[in-house]
Each structure stands twice: as C-alpha cells, then as structure tokens.
Amino acid sequence: MPRFVDVEERRVELTDAAARLIARAGIGAATMREVAAEAGLSTGSLTHYFADKRELLLCTFQASLSGRRSQRAERAPDAASQLRATLEGALPVDDDRRRHWMVTVAFCAQAAGDDELADAQRDAYREFRSHVARQVERAGIADGDRAVVVAERFIAAVDGVAIQALFDPESWPAERQLAALDDLLRA
Amino acid sequence: MPRFVDVEERRVELTDAAARLIARAGIGAATMREVAAEAGLSTGSLTHYFADKRELLLCTFQASLSGRRSQRAERAPDAASQLRATLEGALPVDDDRRRHWMVTVAFCAQAAGDDELADAQRDAYREFRSHVARQVERAGIADGDRAVVVAERFIAAVDGVAIQALFDPESWPAERQLAALDDLLRA
Amino acid sequence: MPRFVDVEERRVELTDAAARLIARAGIGAATMREVAAEAGLSTGSLTHYFADKRELLLCTFQASLSGRRSQRAERAPDAASQLRATLEGALPVDDDRRRHWMVTVAFCAQAAGDDELADAQRDAYREFRSHVARQVERAGIADGDRAVVVAERFIAAVDGVAIQALFDPESWPAERQLAALDDLLRA
Amino acid sequence: MPRFVDVEERRVELTDAAARLIARAGIGAATMREVAAEAGLSTGSLTHYFADKRELLLCTFQASLSGRRSQRAERAPDAASQLRATLEGALPVDDDRRRHWMVTVAFCAQAAGDDELADAQRDAYREFRSHVARQVERAGIADGDRAVVVAERFIAAVDGVAIQALFDPESWPAERQLAALDDLLRA
DNA sequence: TATGAATGAGCATTCATTCAT
DNA sequence: AATGAATGAATGCTCATTCAT
Secondary structure, eight states: OOOOOOHHHHHHHHHHHHHHHHHHHOGGGOOHHHHHHHTTOOHHHHHHHOSSHHHHHHHHHHHHHHHHHHHHTSOOSSHHHHHHHHHHTTSOOSHHHHHHHHHHHHHHHHHTTOHHHHHHHHHHHHHHHHHHHHHHHHTTSOOHHHHHHHHHHHHHHHHHHHHHHHHOTTTOOHHHHHHHHHHHHHO | OOOOOOHHHHHHHHHHHHHHHHHHHOGGGOOHHHHHHHTTOOHHHHHHHOSSHHHHHHHHHHHHHHHHHHHHTSOOSSHHHHHHHHHHTTSOOSHHHHHHHHHHHHHHHHHTTOHHHHHHHHHHHHHHHHHHHHHHHHTTSOOHHHHHHHHHHHHHHHHHHHHHHHHOTTTOOHHHHHHHHHHHHHO | OOOOOOHHHHHHHHHHHHHHHHHHHOGGGOOHHHHHHHHTOOHHHHHHHOSSHHHHHHHHHHHHHHHHHHHHTSOOSSHHHHHHHHHHTTSOOSHHHHHHHHHHHHHHHHHTTOHHHHHHHHHHHHHHHHHHHHHHHHTTSOOHHHHHHHHHHHHHHHHHHHHHHHHOTTTOOHHHHHHHHHHHHHO | OOOOOOHHHHHHHHHHHHHHHHHHHOGGGOOHHHHHHHTTOOHHHHHHHOSSHHHHHHHHHHHHHHHHHHHHTSOOSSHHHHHHHHHHTTSOOSHHHHHHHHHHHHHHHHHTTOHHHHHHHHHHHHHHHHHHHHHHHHTTSOOHHHHHHHHHHHHHHHHHHHHHHHHOTTTOOHHHHHHHHHHHHHO
C-alpha cells in the first residue's frame, strides 16, 4: 500500500510554484532546481510529475489558463456583465492576473521556435476568442461572424492595455485599466 | 597596424544577427556562440562590442526599436496618413516587423525580474506613446492629455492585434491586420 | 497474513530480467528501474531481493553461469561427447548462450576496478577449467596437470571464437562455430 | 592569432587519460569529469575535442587500436617472427597491452545495444584478421581463404588466452602466455 | 582587433537508494 | 511482501566569460 499522494494536486502545487517564480524573477530563474525548492520538494521529485522542463512549462501555462477560465465562471447578473467580467479577467489588475500575464509572456517567448508550444498558445487564444464571441452574442452586441470580429477587437484592446500595464504599472493602476475597459464596452 | 573597423556598424551586424536568431528559433537559441556564428565572427569578438549577454540583448532590443523608428520617418502626405503609417509600423505585416515583435516578446520575458530591462521596455513604450500622441494632435483628433489617451487606445488596439497575429498568422494575414487598423482609425 | 512468495524463484525472475535487458540493450540500459519493469515489479520490490545494484549484477552473472552449468548436465553417451557438449555450451550458437555471453562481457567490464567482481569472474573461470579438465581426463586425452593445460587451450580457443561470433555474427553462423569446435577436438 | 594548440595531440592526451582511467577503475569511473581531471583539463575543454561521451569512447577505442597497430610495425627478421610479434601484440603481457584489453572489454560492453559502436568493434576485428591472414600467407603457412581460417584460429586462441590472463593474472604470467603462443605456432 | 582554447559554474536529467504506508 | 513517492548526489552537457596569443 503506497503512500497516499494526490498526483493532480501535487502537479498543481508545482505549476503554481513555477508560475510564482516566473512572475517574480523571470523565466530565466525558473530552473528545475528553483521550482522544486519553491515547492518545497527535491529536484528528483519534480520528474515524478513532469517528464521534463518543457512539459512543466506547458502545464504551467495551461494551469494558468485554467485559473483564468475558472474565474470567468463567477456568476454575473446579466450577459453584458458576464462579458465585462470575462474581459476584466484578462487585465493584470491584481497579483493573480498579473502572474498569469507574466506566465503568458514567458510562454510566448519560449513558443518562438517551438511549434508545439506555439500551437498551445494559438489554441488558447482561439478558445478564449470563442468564449468572448459567445458572450458578445448573448449580450446582443453582434451575431455569428460579426460576433467573432467584435470579440477579436475587444480582446485586442484589452490585451494591448494589459501589456502596457504590465511594464508601466505606474501609468496603469487598476482603476485606469477598468476605466479603459468601460470605455471600450460603451463604444 | 590597427585594422580599420567601424565599431557601430559591427554592433549593428551583431544585434541584427541576434534579432534574426531570436525570431527564427527563440531566445533560447540566441546564445553568445550562436549569435557570433550567425554574424560570421568568433565568440571572443563579441565581447569587444558588448560587455556581456545582457548588454547584447538590451542593444538588440534598442536597435530593433530604432529600426521601427526610422521607418516612421518615411514621409506621408498628411498628418492622418503619418499616424496611420506609424501604427502600421507596429503590426507584424512583413518579416521585418515580425522580427521586431519577436525581439520585443523575448525582451519582455527577460525583463521580468530585471529592473533595468523593464525600465528600458517601459521607456520605449512611453516614447512611442508620445510620438503617436503628437501625431494624433497634428491629425486634429484630440489635444493635450486627451491625445495621449487616444494614443494609448490606438497603441493598445494595434498591439493586441499584433500579438494575435504573431501566434495565429493564419487567422491574421497582412490585409486583415491593415483592415483592423483602418476600422480603428475610422471610429 | 504473509503472502506466499518463493524468494528464490523471484530472484531468478529478476536476474533473468536483468540478463535479457543487458543482452538486448547493453549494461547501460540495465538500471534498477528498467530491470524491475522488465520483471513486472516495482523498483522498491527489487531491494527486497537484492541489497543493491552490485549484488543484482553479481547474482545475474552467477545465475547465468548456473544456467550454463545445468546445460552441461545433459547426458551424453560418452566422455568425448560430454566434453564436446561442455565446450559447445560456451559458444553463442543460440539466443540463450548468446545472452550468457553478453552478461559475461558486461560483467567483465564492471569487474575492472572492482576486486570482488573480478574474483567472482576469476573463480568462475577456474571452476569451468576444472570441469573441462576432468572431462579431458575422462576422455583419455591427457592426465593431471597436462589435462588442465589442454583444458585451458580448449577453453581459450572456444572463447576466442565466441568473442568473434558475438560481434560478427554474419561471419560466424552457428554451424561455422561448431565446425571450428570439431576442428579443435580433432587436433 | 589564437593560442597555438595541437588539436590532434590534445585528443590523444585525452583518449590516453580515458584509457588509463578505464584500465584502472573500470568504465564506470570514466566520467567526463574524471577523464578531464586525469588529463589535467576542465570538463568544458573536453567538449572542445569530443562532441560527447560516445565520441570520446569511440576515439579512445580507436586510439587504443592504433597504438596496437603501430607496435606491429616493429620490424622482425622474417615473416614467421612478424606473425608471432603481431599475435604477441594481442596478449596482455605488459601494462600497455593490458590497458588496451581493458579498453576493448569496456568498449564491447558498451557496444551491446549500440549499433555504431558494435560496427566499429566488428570492423576492428576484421581488419586485424586480414592483417594476420596476410602474415600467415607470407610465413607460408596457408594461402587464400585457408590463410583467413588459420588467422581466425590463431586470433581466437590468442584472444582466449588474453581473457583468461586478464582476470587471472596469477595463473597467467607473461611467460606462460608467450609459451602458449609458441605452442600454438608450433602446431 | 580578432581568435578560439580554456574555464567552471550551472543546467536538465537520471539514478540507486530509502522509507512510509 | 509490495508499492511508488521522495531523495539528492552525480552525470553529461552547455554556456557566458576570460585570456594568451
């Protein structure tokens, strides 16, 4: 009877540790040793849960996405509010979303020259786009292909603000980001 | 018998080589050895021109920015066209601009946890924002602080499209990117 | 409620697994994990049967020797035939003997710089030599010390052929090896 | 003007270091670090001269072969003496030949499950066989295909003695090995 | 200025081994 | 007896950097 370990939980602990490290000190600092130490485990244990560093990075990105996704699930009173909440989820207005963005940037940098990672990145974007498009439809803003185009425009605007906010937080306190989002939705 | 070498020209050759490598195979492939080889030089030579790898990366980013900046200089008949040309310069519609974006993404990933790089990134953004704001004013779209806000919105929209185009080029051929830009300016 | 397990049988299963692995993929592939997996057990189980890897290797070698020895036991009509059968046992003419040779070679490589293993190797040779010498005497070929010298010569010739056959099986099909053995015994 | 280094000489120094280590402490002790230390260099330097460990091992084996080969070149008064000298070269009668044999055994163990190494091993054997066959012809012992068969028998006998001598040096002092060789040639 | 040999710290990864269950 | 999670040392290898020429 082996020691009881919740494998999935452990994997989450580890990808969390990796995400924290990436957000705090950059992808260069996210070595296997450092991630293991951050999670309070040994190097060797890491490889019980992830075959290699690439897999760890990919899972860290996908875990970060799942986090973002589960946040969307919060109920909002109406379709318009749900759309707003979804887009707000893409703005680095708190440490959690900020962390997600740092992971995404690190992942994008790694995805250059690595087709599998690039595909993961692209698919995540497309999934998010469908999700936003559906909410655009429900909010009665646009339908069918038009909804997708509107979703793209919304996401582009939000992502653009996010990137500026990420590297110039002084110019972009949370309230300014949210104001920009409201402006966007009003137009 | 000192051989004549144009130091500045050599630095450009080297940062170009680094940019090509980053765009082609990711920042992980941009080792000192590989950059030197790509430029047709020896490893040791690199250190005559750049104190260390961080400096090379910083200079590569700044050289990439300069390239983008010099492209803006192209005359355009009127202020509105100049604005359009400037924003178009931020879209990955050809290999050159695509390369610039890959360098920027790589740089952002490295800037996490490195204050000096983060500052460089932020300053570059601010400089670009002032530039666009000036053109917004000249085009008679808005004035003063309003012009800066409009510039931010334009840049955000364009950057957002750029990021999507970077990792999903199938969905974003050059003409679609330019159409999105035209939509943006029309509104 | 102690589960019934035939310890000796399990050890044989494990050394068999190790031998198969060594023959198939080299000693480098014969890690504890791989041996356990090949035997259909877990890593931890291995240590119930062998204190450490060295012991596993030593036992694998000795089990391989026992196998060779038990084959000698096959009855042969007369002393000369018995001698022939014994020497034939040292030729890699089938998968089984081939496997034994691979294990022996791996063991020899490991025995360099490990006195205990080297002693085991030497003792195995001496034991084989006495055995052959006894059959040389019984076959009336030579007596006493002369029988030992003849045995040595026979073994040397057979081992030399075996090594060539091991790495150049095209040049040494089974029948050629047996023909060489017959030539040897005729002389 | 780079520092002057004789690359070939350095490679020989390194393969010599590897051979010494393998003979002294077994292939397990011949790690990159240990080989570099034995040669008085750093780990990193080793990879200037050998792409990886496999290449180092292959070159060590081939350098060991070349050593054996160059020893054959010693002139001997007549064809029979030359043959004897060649076969004597395959007996571990001194530290040098002993070292060559240890390298060969280590290499054989590694060649299991590595086709390229196995081919190198086979080719080395075939080359040696042709060489001996030529001397058998010159010594007037046999001709054509018969010479090859005789060569094989000679090599097998010598190799067999060598293996016994390697792991039971007490039973096989140099003079006994040479006596066995003389017996072989007399017959 | 240019070279490339040399360095050694640091990396991801593998492995034998231990141990709680 | 059996498991497999956990360990951490060790391995092969890469890399930025230094330096003699």
